[in-house]
Amino acid sequence: MSQPRYVADPDGEVRTVQLDGLxxxxxxxxxxxxxxxxxxPQILEALRLGPADIGELLGRLRAxxxxxxxxxxxxxxxRVAELEAAGLVARL
Amino acid sequence: MSGIEEKDGGGISAMxxxxxxxxxxxxxxxxxxxxxxxLAQTAGSVLNCEIPVPGPHAGGQYISAEGSLVSPGTxxxxxxxxxxxxxxxxxxxxxxxxxxxxxxxxxxxxxxNYIRRLQAGMSGFTCYASLQMPR
Numbered sequence: 001m002s003q004p005r006y007v008a009d010p011d012g013e014v015r016t017v018q019l020d021g022l023x024x025x026x027x028x029x030x031x032x033x034x035x036x037x038x039x040x041p042q043i044l045e046a047l048r049l050g051p052a053d054i055g056e057l058l059g060r061l062r063a064x065x066x067x068x069x070x071x072x073x074x075x076x077x078x079r080v081a082e083l084e085a086a087g088l089v090a091r092l
Numbered sequence: 093m094s095g096i097e098e099k100d101g102g103g104i105s106a107m108x109x110x111x112x113x114x115x116x117x118x119x120x121x122x123x124x125x126x127x128x129x130x131l132a133q134t135a136g137s138v139l140n141c142e143i144p145v146p147g148p149h150a151g152g153q154y155i156s157a158e159g160s161l162v163s164p165g166t167x168x169x170x171x172x173x174x175x176x177x178x179x180x181x182x183x184x185x186x187x188x189x190x191x192x193x194x195x196x197x198x199x200x201x202x203x204x205n206y207i208r209r210l211q212a213g214m215s216g217f218t219c220y221a222s223l224q225m226p227r
Contacts, residue, residue: 029208031212032224033127034125034127036123037124039117065112065113067115068115078117082123085124086124
């Protein structure tokens, strides 16, 4: 089974406002506002470097962050699925 | 944009000086809450809204395969539609590639790309935006 690859909308299409631990994202193409908690903004940031599958995405995040526990792909997949359902991430 | 504090600018070049611990969370936890604009409340009537292709500001212009406005008669470009597409037609076109009646598949793709590029303030944008609401 080939891994799906994901892509995030470019920076210019999403207005971000930081609110302490949360971020407000205004997605211009849909006119929707999303309140997101970590690790959602970090995932979007990593995806803006270019399309990636879950494994590559995990690698990018590992380069920037330490993980609390030995994080698995399943948790990251669930986070990306949420962003996809919200329309902030699309599958290629 | 303020971005994520450790690496404003979005590149890898600015490496965080202090490594942040990131929790991906339990698979069941949710990290995204979506606020839908008020127009989403009219979901029942969304499919009856209309999108002119192109909008009245660009009457007569053709639509390139990429969805941008081009001069009438440009080779490979689709002619303007004589009637606006309904929300229902646009939804079918964007989701499954279903071609509206009387439209060639190639032109339909150009119209779909035009619609995807609509911005706030352009005719048809609110209709398009409301079609994008998650179920």
